[in-house]
Amino acid sequence: MSIDTEIKEDVTIMFAGDSGDGIQLAGTQFTDTAALFGNDISTFPNFPAEIRAPQGTLAGVSGFQLHFGSVEMNTPGDALDVLVVMNAAALKANLKSLKKGGIILANSDGFDPKNLKLAKYPEGVNPLKDGSLDAYRIFEIDVTKHTKSALAGSGLGTKEAERSKNMFVLGFIYWMYHRNMDHSIRFIEEKFKKRPELIEANIKVLKAGYNFGETSEAFNSRYEVKAATMPKGTYRGVMGNQATALGLITAAEKSGLTLFYGSYPITPASDVLHELSKHKNFGVKTFQAEDEIAAICAAIGASFGGSLGVTASSGPGIALKTEAIGLALMLELPLVIINVQRGGPSTGMPTKTEQADLLQAVYGRNGEAPVAVVAASTPSDCFKMVFEACRIAIEHMTPVIFLSDGYIANGAEPWRFPKSNEIENIDVRFAREKNKGDKFMPYLRDEKLVRPWAIPGVPGLEHRIGGIEKEDVTGNISYDPDNHEHMVKTRAAKIEKIADFIPLQQIDNGSADAEVLILGWGGTYGALKNATAELVAEGKSVAHAHLKYMHPFPKNLGDLLRNHKHVLIPELNNGQLIKMIRDKFLIDAKGLNKIQGLPFYTADIKNAVNQLLK
């Protein structure tokens, strides 16, 4: 039988199975291989909420979605071309995402009566057999059997042998997409360095999967996705949380300060802590605190001592840190607060994404308590924007909140990483001398309204700071009515002045006078970019601008918005940026809101724009 090779521009593939099936590993291996080949990629893992939910159940399904192609990839893909399922539950949970005509690659062993029952299919129903999936192309492979027979005589126990099932599937997919296995073979050799028998077993199964594609006659198509035409340069893959950690280390190096990172474990922010704790040889000090409050307070203490104090959490943890953020803004010390947003309120949906903490970041404190807020738009943009957060915090002596979200934190993309000498230094000015005659005035401000950073150890600059309202200039406790009003206004003006030190807002795509402007922020960037590109290609009068400086806004934002007849603000919340925009600019912006713990799809955005253009 002849096997055709079809050329594809892009493919969205999902690996799904039990959380113990090694799905994430197979997914990342395929991703790395695709990236090394030169495809553009965008990925998103989808974990179950429980660490080890009962095997075979819907709650236990773990997924890894990868979008790769020869064109620019901005999202992990809306609909799947290929769905790889290790059991019945994985099929049931993800079938709705598969395109009509898409491929289902099913491990038939995962569709035995027990697994069908666990996936809550009615007695006697097997979707692979009953014709209900006729709209798709189904390929059944008994992965368990093939894996076991590949390992017959290897001396491995049944359990251990079965663990290599993911390698069989991976090998098969490599065959299907004309990819070589070198990268994964090297990976296996490294990972099982200390257990040579597992190196041999996993490579054997990987190759068995590949050869199965070659020799079995069940498959008549293979696909090829050519390398993408991306800007020239050296690339690596990066996940959002990893980029955040790298951005922090870079800011510490570029400011010459010690990075102190106080954190309490929380999904989906913990990976930043994991990454940073590996890099002690950069002098990074990670502190796993007893709670969220201690984490931020320790960071404040570190900043007081002259370090770069950083804390991170997700929504519920940020709520706990609120009082301390207020303290830091009264103390006017540098502090970076990272919020990797997740579905809320309360515990909400820890493993799902949402953008619902913007108003908390901008307004959520007692008293008149402005801080700067920035947001990242893609996984690699976390590097740039958390660096910006550090720069603003240090140069303007203020807490800065950096907003990321679960979608970009766990998502990955290729990153044309910068060279260290291309990154500008952050200007640190510790006070060395008295600033008013023979006295030191801790709240005497410069032209940016910034007070001096006088750290303990300098003779003559001894001073006291605290959360009680303080007298202008001296910093002494003051209950004077006029002074309080003056200080509240001054703290607000200081934050507003940051707008002089950030870039102006740019239009990402489309013309500056397009009829509809899509104004996005944060992790929705990819979906909005795709939708705009398609709409512009269709000749629609649409433009897209993506906000990264959330407070203060870029100085030209109002003028930019007023050039458009309609402003559409898509957000993964119930309408937060739209409130700020309407409040600040009195513009009749329209909202597009999705609150399902899921990212936007291109179609969501296009429909909303087409409605406005009607």
Place this chain on the structure above:
Amino acid sequence: MTPKDLVTDQEVRWCPGCGDYSILKQVQTVIPELGLKRENIVFISGIGCSSRFPYYMETYGMHSIHGRATAIASGLKSVRNDLSVWLVTGDGDSMSIGGNHFIHLLRRNFDVNILLFNNEIYGLTKGQYSPTSHEGQITKSSPYGVIDHAFNPVALCLGADATFVARAMDRDPIQLRDVLKRAHLHKGSSVLEIYQNCNVFNDGAFEIFTEKATKKLTTLFVNQGQPLLFGENNNKGIILDGFHARVVDMEQTSANDLWIHDEKDRIKAGILARMFDDPSSEGAMPRPFGVFYAESRPCYEDLLNNQIAEITSKRGKGNLDDILKGNSVWEIQ
């Protein structure tokens, strides 16, 4: 440095007659004797009457938020082990709202000195009961008597594996100065509980320990290597009967049979800490003062710095370009 060098230009605003004045004076007296530089001293407090303390010390200082001075000090010591850090806290600040950070600081053993002003009442908020108020105490928020069981701060600290625990009182300045010095000399977390009279909301809470007529019988001053003696002319002693402390009459007991204070002994420190009877009750044990316990254990900040130094010497100082690059890259031509 003289005590005067530690006085700020701020007017001290505690109520007239408050025990805090005495403590401030003893601290300002002791610090010049410690060989420290003023610029290397930091006082950090939370919220409460006592937490105004940093404003009156001409050193670096931070008056932070309720209960969090311990957490702030943890971050500061992590990056600045060169500083002498003193925490001023009260029974509400440290035992109630800041209880969590307090115990965790102790287990990590940051090298700081904690001055715990215990007045068994909330003063700043005008008279509610605190976690150290005694059962039955009548306060603004307990007009029918407190039903909460009180914390025993010394026992709590020992339970959290504190490496230095001592007790003093505002009205015994000589002993207070002595334990302040000891607290400073101890490398690690030192907790010094100071009985402090709130003459407005809980006046006389400790007078049974401070007044001449009762002090001799109700207090026991412990000194390293010395037998436990108290009473008029030390006419009473304490012996260890198994794990129980028992009061004996010195006319019928040899000094050789007495409990000899050993502040390195964790078990004995625990028994001492539990000598916490209501002092007015019949047959009450005397209340111990002095250093209950002192042990040497590595400090968190030293372990942190050592780990960084060790990893850096093994792997070499981090190179920014190397981690930006990561382990796997590809070229697009």
